[in-house]
Amino acid sequence: MAERKIAAVLVAAGRGERAGRSSEGPKQYRRIGGRPVLSWTLATFLQRSDIDRIVVVIHPDDETLAQGAVGADTNRVELVHGAATRQASVLRGLRHLRNDAPDIVLIHDAVRPFASDAVIDAVIDGTRAGMGAIPAISLTDTIKRSSDCATIIETIDRSSLFAAQTPQGFRYDAILTAHENAADASDTTFTDDASIAEWAGLAVALVPGAAENVKLTLAIDIDVADRKLKGSPMIDVRTGNGYDVHQLVPGDHVTLCGVRIPHDQTLLGHSDADVGLHALTDAILATCGAGDIGTHFPPSDPQWRGAASEIFVRHAVGIVGDHGGRICNVDITLISEAPKVSPHREAMVRAIGDMTGLTPDRISVKATTNETIGFVGRREGIAAIATASVVYGG
Known part of the structure; x- marks a missing residue:
């Protein structure tokens, strides 16, 4: 046919x-x-x-x-x-x-x-x-x-x-x-x-x-x-990193990722010296080029003496929102010989979720030692590394 x-x-x-x-x-x-x-x-x-x-x-x-x-x-x-x-x-x-x-x-x-x-x-x-x-x-x-x-x-x-x-x-x-x-x-x-x-x-x-x-x-x-x-514009995903370290001195507790943990030492700093939240604040601010924690909360300003670092994180989250950003996930690694973090991890995740609005599956808190090497190994201080991923305009 x-x-x-x-x-x-x-x-x-x-x-x-x-x-x-x-x-x-x-x-x-x-x-x-x-x-x-x-x-x-x-x-x-x-x-x-x-x-x-x-x-x-x-x-x-x-x-x-x-x-x-x-x-x-x-x-x-x-x-x-x-x-x-x-x-x-x-x-x-x-x-x-x-x-x-x-x-x-x-x-x-x-x-x-x-x-x-x-x-x-x-x-x-x-x-x-x-x-x-x-x-x-x-x-x-x-x-x-x-x-x-x-x-x-x-x-x-x-x-x-x-x-x-x-x-x-x-x-x-x-x-x-x-x-x-x-x-x-x-x-x-x-x-x-x-x-x-x-x-x-x-x-x-x-x-x-x-x-x-x-x-x-x-x-x-x-x-x-x-x-x-x-075509749909490329999704604007940005990643920010933060690092912080504070000296350990004699005391009765440390505050890490918003959780007070009994300890025979304390972290020395102008605020509560929460290295985890300080690193996280810097990581979040980095995604929109908004400086670092010292830009917004200078150590020379007495009003921040002893302040809870939750204030800093919430401020950074607000700046990201003002720039049209949405935080997707955060990851914090605490570097310390003591105290042990694992018993407090769930409480840390809850605290960070309350500050950022993230669900637990988007929050990672990890800990590692420094194998007794360096100032961390000698228990002279605690360090933290943080990463934040933020979508802008998405």
């Missing part, structure tokens, strides 16, 4: 008033991803070897805009002037094809730039098997009916309801005849080509559509499509 000829009619004659005014013209010529919408839609059909002819139905005033969108493919794209309504424009496109009539015609909204090959294949296969085929997706939102757009009359069962998309495929001779007859029935209004086929008594099958095959109707739709084609 000989391969059937396939043509595509792209409808681009509308004014797109719901998308608002733009210096770029109607919405089919607005730029998304640096190119007109029509250019993206055309590219999908131009790259297919099974589509023999492509007709674009345009408004007579848009000849220059259309030529710009077609670009170098002028020898493969046929421009036809449309009419006052979508229905009449489609009919003009169909009539244009009579000089070399295809077996199958796909009718597509030019402002649906994301029709996939899978959707187009399904429509073509469905059309070959019957009279017509349209892509459709089942409705997921609850559907309400109202007579005044203000008060609900009833909730409609959505189980048998589908949202129709394009391209819609038909046997060319059948849909042309249906359109001709519909044009004669001037008191009848149709919202798509499948509704004309139904009116004419033609069988139309539903094939799987795709959620991404959206019609760009409003200005926000165009903005979303533009962002999609430009």
